Amino acid sequence: MPKAGIIFNDLKPVACRVAEELRDKLTSLGWTVAMATGIGGILGYSQPDRPICHTPIANLVPPGFDEETQFAIVLGGDGTVLSAFRQIAPCGIPLLTVNTGHMGFLTEVYLNQLSQAIEPLLVGNYEIEERAMLTVQLLRDDIVLWEALCLNEMVLHREPLTSMCHFEIEIGKHAPVDIAADGVIISTPTGSTAYSLSAGGPVVTPGVPVLQLVPICPHSLASRALVFADSEPVTIFPANPNRLVMVVDGNGGCYVLPDDRVRVQRSPYVARFIRLRSPEFFHVLREKLGWGLPHVAKPASVELP
Structure with a gap:
């Protein structure tokens, strides 16, 4: 039985709802689904009198996520994506990033595109882009x-x-x-x-x-x-x-x-992003940050009467 994972931002009601709907859909198609919240990858703060306040990197992997997990889907914004990779990068699990936040610079698809993304995801019709950590x-x-x-x-x-x-x-x-x-x-x-x-x-x-x-x-x-x-x-x-x-x-x-x-x-671990189309970094820069937009000429000077 194939296995997938879902990581979601449990502080956002829409992410919680979609995570449950997605779990039910994958289960009905014969997939085993492991679920975790993004809170598992949130880093703690140490104090001068309590300097050791952390979990070793390899121990952040959530229960049920392992090398048999073919892919995981993260539902949230960029913060949830960062948290998800801290949790699953040691297992090498590729991640489809779904934006339920604001800018979503690290996300691949918006929430309203998720239903169209599921079919190519299930048949492995995607590329994997590796990012250094x-x-x-x-x-x-x-x-x-x-x-x-x-x-x-x-x-x-x-x-x-x-x-x-x-x-x-x-x-x-x-x-x-x-x-x-x-x-x-x-x-x-x-x-x-x-x-x-x-x-x-x-x-x-x-x-x-x-x-x-x-x-x-x-x-x-x-x-x-x-x-x-x-x-x-x-x-x-x-x-x-x-x-x-x-x-x-x-x-x-x-x-x-x-x-x-x-x-x-x-x-030694990398972040493995699932790309449903060939990665186009300049397109993301243009869409999210406005880089390289066409120059807009100044209006023609008008002579005052």
Whole structure:
């Protein structure tokens, strides 16, 4: 009996309703269906007196989701998509992303297109696009206190009401660099259209094997975004006396103390997106962000009487 999965945002009534309808339909067609909510991939926040507050990456897989699951369908917005991949990427399950949110930059189809998407999905008439993910770890005395799987970006920044920070950053075997800024972002190509873009980083097409380092409000004209090979791990040392805050995929994170360090590297797991048509990244940029729209000429000048 074939097996599928459904992950949904249980805070949205429409996602809950559609998840139940979809489960009943697949079951009537002879499929075994595993269900989970997106809450299972939500990252916790650690505290200075309680630094270990996380579930190891491989332990986030929901019950019933395994290598026999042919595909999963996620119902929600971009946050639910990010959460779903944190849960199922270790199993290699491909994911059809259905937008029940707002922008839905990471989603493949809108909710009103789901019924048309089911038929090609069940017969395997689709492509799979793989996106790189990151493993993010907080270390103290060589002990991993917190870790997370990341599809978009890791952000390390100062707390409110504190001064600008210094970050000593090692990329691979290159000499360390010092960056003075409000924070730094390490981004995947997928995350290049998220926080990294807002901070002035370039857009990177998904298939390019690179990462980005983007300073947030740097205190130097020499501190610009850097693109480097994703085969090189990154280690960040806080070079200031105040604690910092680390956030992964805009979702959860932990405090980083002066003697801690953050290690970021490409994950062995990938996000596998189901594409019902050939991926067209520039079309998504145009539709969601207005990139490359035709130039509109200014109206002809009119002479006043």
